Amino acid sequence: MDDDPQRVESSSDHPIAAYNAGAVGWLYRGISLVGIVMAVGGVLVEVSLHGEMRSGLWPISQLFGALMQGEPSAWTTLGIWILLAGPGLALVAMFISGIRRRSWPAVILAALVLVIIILAIPVMTWIEGGV
Amino acid sequence: MSTLLLIGIALTGFFAAGLGTMVGMGGGTFVVPILVVALGIDIRAAIAAGAICVVLTSLKGSSTYLQEGMVNMKLAMVLEVTTITAAVAGAMVVIFAPVNALKIIFGLVLAMTAVAMFASPKRRRSVKSGPDPFGLEASYDRPTRPGQKNYVPQKVRSGVGLNSLAGLTAGMMGIGGGAVQVPIMNQLMRVPMRAAVATSTFMVGMTAVVSALIYTGAGLVDVAVTVPAMAGIMVGSKMGSKMGTRVPATYLKTLLVGVLVVLALMMMADGFGWWSMR
Numbered sequence: 001m002d003d004d005p006q007r008v009e010s011s012s013d014h015p016i017a018a019y020n021a022g023a024v025g026w027l028y029r030g031i032s033l034v035g036i037v038m039a040v041g042g043v044l045v046e047v048s049l050h051g052e053m054r055s056g057l058w059p060i061s062q063l064f065g066a067l068m069q070g071e072p073s074a075w076t077t078l079g080i081w082i083l084l085a086g087p088g089l090a091l092v093a094m095f096i097s098g099i100r101r102r103s104w105p106a107v108i109l110a111a112l113v114l115v116i117i118i119l120a121i122p123v124m125t126w127i128e129g130g131v
Numbered sequence: 132m133s134t135l136l137l138i139g140i141a142l143t144g145f146f147a148a149g150l151g152t153m154v155g156m157g158g159g160t161f162v163v164p165i166l167v168v169a170l171g172i173d174i175r176a177a178i179a180a181g182a183i184c185v186v187l188t189s190l191k192g193s194s195t196y197l198q199e200g201m202v203n204m205k206l207a208m209v210l211e212v213t214t215i216t217a218a219v220a221g222a223m224v225v226i227f228a229p230v231n232a233l234k235i236i237f238g239l240v241l242a243m244t245a246v247a248m249f250a251s252p253k254r255r256r257s258v259k260s261g262p263d264p265f266g267l268e269a270s271y272d273r274p275t276r277p278g279q280k281n282y283v284p285q286k287v288r289s290g291v292g293l294n295s296l297a298g299l300t301a302g303m304m305g306i307g308g309g310a311v312q313v314p315i316m317n318q319l320m321r322v323p324m325r326a327a328v329a330t331s332t333f334m335v336g337m338t339a340v341v342s343a344l345i346y347t348g349a350g351l352v353d354v355a356v357t358v359p360a361m362a363g364i365m366v367g368s369k370m371g372s373k374m375g376t377r378v379p380a381t382y383l384k385t386l387l388v389g390v391l392v393v394l395a396l397m398m399m400a401d402g403f404g405w406w407s408m409r
Contacts, residue, residue, distance in 0.1 A: 011226060019204040019205070021197045021198070021200060021202060021204055023196055023199065024194070024197050024204075025193070025194045025196075025197030025198035026194070026198070027284075028190040028191070028193060028194035028197065029190075029191075029194040031190055032187060032190035032191045032194070035190075036361060036362075036365060038188060039358050039361060040361070040362050041207065043354065043358045043359075050169075052356060053354060053355055055353050055354055055355050055367045056314065056350060056353070056354065057347060057352050057353070057354065073354070074355055076358060080352070080354075080357070080358075081163040083183065083186050083187055083190065084183070084186060084340055084343055084344065084347075085185065085190075086138075086190045086336065087186070087190075087336045087340045088340065089338040089339075091337070092194070092200060094204065094208075105266065106205065106208075106283075109205070109208035109209060111211060112206060112208075112212055113208055113215060115213065115214045116212070116219075116341070117214060117337070117340060117341055117344075119219075120341045121338075121344060122343055122349030123165045123219065123344075124344045124345055124347060124349075125347055125348060126348070127226060127345060127349045129372060
């Protein structure tokens with residue numbers, strides 16, 4: 001499969017063109033739909049039930065419990081997190097696709113960008129504790 | 132937050148994305164300043180909402196471009212390394228800089244965007260073949276006639292360096308940064324306009340995620356601002372792409388340049404303390 005030129009799904013026929021653009025496109029389509037439906041749906045249910053809405057996002061440590069209790073604002077938070085996870089998941093898909101096609105420059109580039117995004121999480125936690 | 136304000140936020144997203152899409156820009160450039168100067172929303176909450184809206188519009192917009200094979204994913208990854216790092220720095224500025232300074236910076240960037248839109252340099256022709264040390268050559272199916280369009284991005288090192296400006300702007304302002312990225316790719320790197328727009332749409336989502344994570348950590352995300360803006364932008368961008376072909380682009384561009392100038396002046400006046408909605 002790796003050597004079949006008909007299966008190259010990127011916009012280029014260059015050897016580095018290892019990223020599976022079509023699959024990433026479908027992933028983006030699904031994530032954006034699920035994310036927006038959960039975020040907007042959560043707000044609508046929350047406003048209709050309580051007449052007001054929680055302004056902040058649920059902390060990740062409390063999110064699961066709030067979801068289990070059926071808290072609509074937790075669905076909104078989860079919807080926003082699903083949207084934010086989209087580009088990271090795309091990078092993981094591109095990383096795996098690069099490995100399967102043994103295109104090491106593509107793997108390194110996807111990994112580098114993914115690492116920078118992952119590094120933003122400790123920065124986020126540091127700010128969460130400090131600001 | 133009152134229901135009227137929530138509707139106002141959703142309408143801001145709707146009109147900003149609708150008009151922005153008609154002239155090939157995202158809605159973020161207009162959404163954040165209108166939320167601040169017209170609705171009196173805190174600038175940091177508006178910037179955080181803007182960044183999350185950029186992620187949503189990037190996911191939605193680039194899914195089509197990806198499936199059509201228009202996105203040069205290799206080029207995107209090469210450029211993202213500096214863009215995303217600069218976005219982290221930009222997001223830190225939002226958290227630690229005084230609010231008034233943010234408004235002044237925002238106003239200046241809006242003014243520069245208006246000048247760039249007004250000047251709108253001619254599209255540069257792409258380079259079909261030549262040295263390609265980074266393996267970034269790409270091609271896509273021409274949408275208007277049969278055959279493929281091949282191109283080799285030029286001046287990659289300069290492009291990588293300059294794209295950090297797009298990242299910094301995106302991180303500081305909660306916008307996509309496409310207004311900076313597309314001219315760099317088309318004018319400097321000689322990437323065809325369609326591929327530059329598609330690649331930029333794909334890139335802005337990744338850039339915005341980093342700043343959105345940092346804003347989330349700082350507790351800047353206000354659901355009451357973010358979700359109505361997201362809903363408005365989703366509907367507005369769909370309307371804008373349908374209406375785009377029916378409205379003369381020249382008039383629309385002139386109108387939007389005017390809107391940007393007014394928003395820039397209001398933001399700066401607010402930042403200097405000469406005028407405020409509140």
